[in-house]
Amino acid sequence: MRTLCSSTLLGEFFVIGFAALVAMKDPDLTMSAVWTVSGVAMVLCVLLCGMVTRPGGVVLGWALQIALIASGFVVPVMYFLGAVFAALWWASVHFGRKIDVAKARFAAQAAQPVPASPDTP
Helix, strand or coil, X not given: CHHHHHHHHHHHHHHHHHHHHHHCXXXXXXXXXXXXXXXHHHHHHHHHHHHCCCCCHHHHHXXXXXXXXXXXXXXXXXXXXXXXXXXXXXXXXXXXXXHHHHHHHHHHHHHCCCCCCCCCC
């Protein structure tokens, strides 16, 4: 799960940075406000890469997805990109957990001793 979720979060890191560049063109927003909010979100993306498997990591990821969609109020294309990344986040969590279960099952099978066949002395 960690690899899939981290990949999604790193993609979001770049999208947030590019959205900040677009938001800077808005005359109602100051550059410091745009980069403060965007910087916090970008740092959160990087920190969440390491926290995904810890308790609350996935929930914080969902909060980031909601914030990304809500950023559409400032940069309208973020409604679409936020929804796409929310879908990617769901897929990363859902399929990542399935992969983790399969890996654990295969590791358990590999750890079991192979029974000796009756033909060998």
